[in-house]
Amino acid sequence: MDERKRDSIVAYLQRRMAEFNITPEAIAASIAEDQRRILAVKYRDAFGNGWDGEGAAPQWVVQATSAGQSLEHFSVRKAQEKQSNKTAGVNWRDDPFAGTRLATVKAEPLQAP
Structure with missing residues (x-):
């Protein structure tokens, strides 16, 4: 976002906050309450x-x-x-090449040109 657009949005929000008598503390309290509710x-x-x-x-x-x-x-x-206990890896039981020559051939490393 460019600086002019950001400044315009900030000015708009400040005007609306003044219009409805909303303080930064009230916004911070509302955000904290929402986060508490989500965590609960x-x-x-x-x-x-x-x-x-x-x-x-x-x-x-x-x-x-x-x-x-x-x-x-x-x-x-x-x-x-469950998400934190998942281990990264491959389920070899689902390998479509299991038991074929493709499963046993070692790939050669690619050479940079």
Whole structure:
């Protein structure tokens, strides 16, 4: 973004903040509250609906558990742990060349021109 466009956007935001009497502290508090709310979510469905596990279960949780789905299926922490535990590598069981000559021939390194 060029400097003129940035300055224009900043000036517009400052005017709107003054118009509605919004302070930078209020914006910072709102952002912090949003982040806290996002981190508090323990369960999330495929549509992005979240629930912190406290209070009455929202309708999407009630419907899913009534249909036989476990609550742990929607656990955010479980999904994060799975992603962090994944090891990089190749699943050789899916190798289409397994057992053929292509699987045993060593590739020669490419030479720079």
